[in-house]
Amino acid sequence: MAQCGQGERGYVVHQGCDHIFFVGFHGAGKSTLARNLGCLFHRDYVDTDRLVERMAGKSVCAVFAEEGAPALRAREAAALRCLAGRKSLLVSCGGGIVEGGESCRLMHAMGTVVYLDGSFEDSLRQIQHPEIRPDFATLEGARRLYRLRRPLYEREADLVLNIRNKTFEQVCSEAGQLLWEKGLL
Numbered sequence: 607m608a609q610c611g612q613g614e615r616g617y618v619v620h621q622g623c624d625h626i627f628f629v630g631f632h633g634a635g636k637s638t639l640a641r642n643l644g645c646l647f648h649r650d651y652v653d654t655d656r657l658v659e660r661m662a663g664k665s666v667c668a669v670f671a672e673e674g675a676p677a678l679r680a681r682e683a684a685a686l687r688c689l690a691g692r693k694s695l696l697v698s699c700g701g702g703i704v705e706g707g708e709s710c711r712l713m714h715a716m717g718t719v720v721y722l723d724g725s726f727e728d729s730l731r732q733i734q735h736p737e738i739r740p741d742f743a744t745l746e747g748a749r750r751l752y753r754l755r756r757p758l759y760e761r762e763a764d765l766v767l768n769i770r771n772k773t774f775e776q777v778c779s780e781a782g783q784l785l786w787e788k789g790l791l
């Protein structure tokens with residue numbers, strides 16, 4: 607994780623890479639939170655799904671369908687490597703990123719991993735375009751994936767934010783406060 611120190615003008619200066627990575631299940635609100643916090647704290651935000659798409663020249667769904675899950679994991683790691691030279695990014699991650707060992711290693715080397723811990727039912731309600739999601743072909747499959755992934759998110763998380771029964775605004779202000787208190791924003 608990035609080292610922190612007191613700058614000459616009294617504000618926190620992060621040495622090295624100090625990105626914040628938001629992980630969690632589909633539809634948890636990772637992109638919304640990264641975007642909202644970015645606007646509030648004047649930080650750039652990026653989304654790994656969009657980076658993968660730009661680098662691959664096709665949608666993540668097409669990558670998944672044509673190349674398979676291991677290729678998507680490799681493309682996510684390649685996208686993360688591109689962030690190493692940048693500072694203070696808020697990064698919303700693809701829901702499956704914690705299945706990639708290399709991606710997990712890179713996220714920890716480049717900053718702090720924050721898990722948005724929400725319920726399966728909320729994710730299901732909030733997910734956009736479930737019909738084109740590779741893992742949402744059946745409800746049972748999606749539930750199985752949620753159960754499989756939860757321990758992976760927990761294992762990789764430096765910080766956990768319980769987002770159950772919270773509005774956008776609550777999630778944003780609680781995340782902002784937590785990250786501010788930890789000297790990460």
Ligand SMILES: Nc1ncnc2c1ncn2[C@@H]1O[C@H](COP(=O)(O)OP(=O)(O)OP(=O)(O)O)[C@@H](O)[C@H]1O
Nearest residue numbers: 631632633634635636637638701732772773774777
């Ligand atoms: N706390 C919340 N309460 C209600 N709706 C929310 C909340 N957070 C996000 N949403 C809505 O849920 C949908 C999914 O949010 P978002 O795209 O940020 O999730 P995500 O975790 O990035 O999903 P994905 O895994 O698909 O990238 C959006 O329509 C967003 O407006």
Ligand SMILES: O=C(O)C1=C[C@@H](O)[C@@H](O)[C@H](O)C1
Nearest residue numbers: 655666700701702739740741
């Ligand atoms: O859970 C997954 O493996 C995925 C999550 C999404 O963010 C996308 O990266 C894609 O739909 C695959």
Ligand SMILES: [Mg+2]
Nearest residue numbers: 636637653698
């Ligand atoms: Mg997203």
